[in-house]
Amino acid sequence: MSVFTIEAGLAILGLALLLVEAFKPDISRRTLGLTAIAGAVLALVLFSFVPHDTASLPGFIQPWHQLDNLAIFYKGFSLVITILVLWLTLECAPYLSRFTVDGKLAEMFSLPLIVCSGMMWMASARDLVTVFVSLELVTVSFYVLVAFARKSSFSLEAGVKYLILGALSTGILVYGIAWTYGATGTMSFDGIAKALANPATSKTAALFGAAMLLCGLGFKVAAAPFHMWVPDVYQGAPTPVTAFLSVGSKAAGFVVLTRALDAFLAQGSVIATEVQALLLVVGSLTVLLGSLPAMFQTSVKRLLAYSSISHAGYLLLALASRESARFDLSSGGIVAFYLATYLPMTVLGFLGLGLMRANGLGEEIKDFTGLAKRNPFIALLMTISFASLAGLPLTAGFLGKLFVFIGLADHGYWGALSCAVIAAAAGFYYYFKTILAMYTTEGTDVPVLTFSTAAKSVAGALALAILILGVYPKPLQGVLTSAPVVSSVSR
Template sequence: MSVFTIEAGLAFLGLVLLLVEAFKPDICRRTLGLMAIAGTALALVLFVFAKHDTASLPGFMQPWHQLDTLALFYKGFALVITILVLWLTLECAPYLTRFTVDGKLAEMFSLPLIVCAGMMWMASARDLVTVFVSLELVTVSFYVLVAFARKSAFSLEAGVKYLILGALSTGVLVYGIAWIYGATGTMSFDGIAKALANPATNKTAALFGAAILLCGLGFKVAAAPFHMWVPDVYQGAPTPVTAFLSVGSKAAGFVVLTRALDAFLVENSIIGTEIQSLLLVAGSLTALLGSLPAMFQTSVKRLLAYSSISHAGYLLLALACRESPRFDLSSGGVVAFYLATYLPMTVLGFLGLGLMRANGLGEDIKDFAGLAKRNPLLALLMTVSFASLAGLPLTAGFLGKLFVFLGLADHGYWGALSCAIIAAATGFYYYFKTVLAMFTTEGTDAPALKLSSATRAVAGLLAVAILVLGVYPKPLQKLLKPASATMAARN
């Protein structure tokens, strides 16, 4: 079975689940959720044992798809985050149904499968047309998911904002693609790389097109100055959707950025210096503009939204560093490593937030007061999550930031490194402000919170992954090393 067949099957399953709910409206939402999880888990198993070479793809897809190490990593990443988001949706179902018109959650279980298929196709894209089609499949699905809680004014407001700004960013992206095509005569990444290495290519047109394209992608990854939509959209969207946006959508945007920048920053590129400088400035501003406002947030959900912006800044700085001989990883490999560490700690944080909401509590820091007394295990797990997000040593988040900081130091980007360190230091304040609230004596008279055995198991596995990656990252580094070799050979 080819990888493309698995991806198409996953999208087809999403459509089937929608039809099942439409023609059998009395079906249990838990049954739909478990069917979606089982289907995605089966896709993950089949993906692991499928043939991972381009020759295994259908003939009509071979010119447009690639199955290098980076593509395979992001495909597996998309499947894992989709399974976790579907599980989180099941856990939050009692809370979510109160904000839907008919109490149904079919779209919350089916659309993530379509989003997953879009992210997997995006990871293999060889050209800008495939990128655009896959990206819009993901984005349009998110328009529905963000505004899904139709009885919530916050959700509807978030949906409208995301729709308007998303449509604007799509227009900018298409405009950039048009300029790139006009300057280089091609839309394939390999063709663009060859054209930009040719001194005869019009530098002004190519640079303008690349800058516009990066602006369009900047919205997708929440890079400054295109990040202002994030706090409102994250706060208004249902918690599982927020987690999906924070991890899945960000990963999809960065795999496209990695592909594009590999072409723009090819050896002897006529626009390489300018694009690298743009990345350093954008990454530094994004890290700071994500961390500094987070210090003043009282809502944990908005705090995590600003945190997501800050992490996008670190990832942009990693892309600016290009090769990192110290770790034997390309810039794309460092980004993939960072996202692999970002997944468990972010999902664990949103899982804790979703469980709080499912138990009738709010999203403000004050609602976390005394959590250690009401449920010590949940407080401990969220402490692990927030400690890793802050970058505490012996956690996965520490190594992700360390790779970025050492890459900046190795290349002598001291200004960007200073901004990144300030942003990281600020993170310790706002993350541990929430942790401190959980261990205060206030709110200890509130009723205890109960977690199911399955929830404890999933949350425990995420916490273990955070700690294991924090002390033993070698297997993950080894998994991503071939990406460097492949990229170097192509460049």
């Protein structure tokens, strides 16, 4: 058995669940959900034991697939977020089924498995063709997931917007790939790095191709100015799908960005200076255009959407900073560390939001009023989530931002650092505004909310992970520095 077998098995399981539900419509959604979760958990267990080297892959896939440290990390990351999203979907199933035509949720359990396969293939891509095929597998599946709640006008609107803008970004991405191929004569990341190190390569053509390619990927990771779809799509999509978009889709986009930038910014590249400057400008704009509008949001879901944009900006600034000798981490390593800390705090936030919707509450900040009296335990866990997203010390979110800030300072990027600090300060305002509402009870009716033991256990585990990573991050940092977290492109 190889890693590729596990990835293919997940996709086959997803298709099988769709067929089972189609030919046996009376099967319970709980059976489908538990089967999907069991399959993803089994894949994670098997992934831990199979060989993690390219030689173990089938011969026909070896030229297009790589298993370096970066790929291994993101494959594990994809499996973990998929398991959490499937469980959240099962937990919110009674609420979600009210917005479907027939009450069925088969696609909500099968498509995340197919998305996971696409994200895992994307993490190992050696060339732009493999990136494109894997990316479209993920994106097309998300088109269906975003518009899944067909009785909700918000979900249908979100699906149409995501489809139209997604198709546009795909066209830009393909155009960038074509120009990059025309300028370098290759689509492999290794070949692009070598071609760009050759002074004979047309700088204008290469720079235009790189710009178009980064624009296409910028849509996928919600980078400014390609971020305007995020608030409406995140608000309209079912909560588990929003969580998947915020964490899983972002991670998939950034692993591709990491590999592309390793090629564009390789030693001797004729476009390195321009690409790095572009990253700094886009990253600075993204953190500001994510954080500042979030201060005026009244919907927690839209607030988290703008927050997701801001976090994408921090990740772009990390990529622009490149290596930091202080932490012994490459730019890809800092991005991986940031995403690893981003996963538990974001999923915990959407978990709390989803459970509240399942209890009949809305998504406005006012709906969080008195949550500490309704359910003190959930309020405490949500507080930990939002405090970590804001970057409060002794939480995982603080260290992720700290790595980015110090990396910018070490390289003297003071303008970008100023933008990042302003965005972080704004984050404290809008996150703690929600926390304050949870502990306000004056003049409100506070009926008791009930959550399952499983929900409390998963939420508690996520909160514990946030605190442990915030106090003792060395194990995670050790995983990311045990081998260079870079692509096979030589610097």
